[in-house]
Amino acid sequence: MEGLGFYGFGALTLLGALLMVTSRNPLHGVLWLVVSFLGLSGLFGGLGAHFLAAIQILVYAGAILVLFLFVIMLLNLRPDDVERMPTFSLRGGVGGFLVGVVGFCAVVGSVVMGTGAFAKPVAGLPPLEAGAADVAIPLFSTALLPFEVVSLLLLAAIVGSVALTKRRLP
Amino acid sequence: MTPLLAALPPVTVQHYLLLSGLLFAVGLVGVLFRRNIIIVLMCLELMLSAANLAFVAFSRVHGNLQGQVMVFFSIAVAAAEAAVALSIIIALYRARGGVDVEDAAEMKG
Numbered sequence: 001m002e003g004l005g006f007y008g009f010g011a012l013t014l015l016g017a018l019l020m021v022t023s024r025n026p027l028h029g030v031l032w033l034v035v036s037f038l039g040l041s042g043l044f045g046g047l048g049a050h051f052l053a054a055i056q057i058l059v060y061a062g063a064i065l066v067l068f069l070f071v072i073m074l075l076n077l078r079p080d081d082v083e084r085m086p087t088f089s090l091r092g093g094v095g096g097f098l099v100g101v102v103g104f105c106a107v108v109g110s111v112v113m114g115t116g117a118f119a120k121p122v123a124g125l126p127p128l129e130a131g132a133a134d135v136a137i138p139l140f141s142t143a144l145l146p147f148e149v150v151s152l153l154l155l156a157a158i159v160g161s162v163a164l165t166k167r168r169l170p
Numbered sequence: 171m172t173p174l175l176a177a178l179p180p181v182t183v184q185h186y187l188l189l190s191g192l193l194f195a196v197g198l199v200g201v202l203f204r205r206n207i208i209i210v211l212m213c214l215e216l217m218l219s220a221a222n223l224a225f226v227a228f229s230r231v232h233g234n235l236q237g238q239v240m241v242f243f244s245i246a247v248a249a250a251e252a253a254v255a256l257s258i259i260i261a262l263y264r265a266r267g268g269v270d271v272e273d274a275a276e277m278k279g
Binding site: 007013014033049059067074121123130137138146161 | 178180181183184186187188189192195196197198199200204206208211212213216226230235236238239242245246247248251252253254258259260263
């Protein structure tokens, strides 16, 4: 059951991400990103993070991506904006290749040399169920100051986005 | 379905970390090669989510919730970032009439 959840939701997440990156129309890209985030929410649930699985759907797939959809529809992009192809530059290609080589070595090294709890099956680890009440305890005790700072950050983001998009009155 | 699953190796935390790395790489390719700035922003969100998956996997293997609290803050910061970035895109569209990364290339060296 664990394997079915991981491989199913993992394939859904990766497929949505790949189709988002390759989609020509940003509107289709947002919809594929919703698919990807639903898969990610399933993976969170499989790891026992039930609260984060709900937050991922409510905040990411619900609020943030609806904001993207809203802006794309507000801008009403012309077809030539949608259809222009990505360019390929030599410097970017070489840089991307180097990053890929480093990442590949890191992944292979971690799989070959990974030991201890990282190499054990997840189903064999001690159970960890994190509902809203379980996450609230560290959130409101050790992480109370960052929690309050985040509320200030959200206020600053609201004021900043209103100030950026407001037309100046004549 | 069951014989197919039995043939696969059991899921370890490394599997989750590998998937997280793949998602990050897909997002990075999008940031480097796409020209539509909205798609670039969506790829940034994807890279943040890949990091979130790694945090939750580490939280599972260590058996404490600090990683999940970190993901909670990360999602809140991503929401703030998306709101500000989208309003910058709207301002860019008003000023330049387009949303390609090359519409804002004055500071390119």
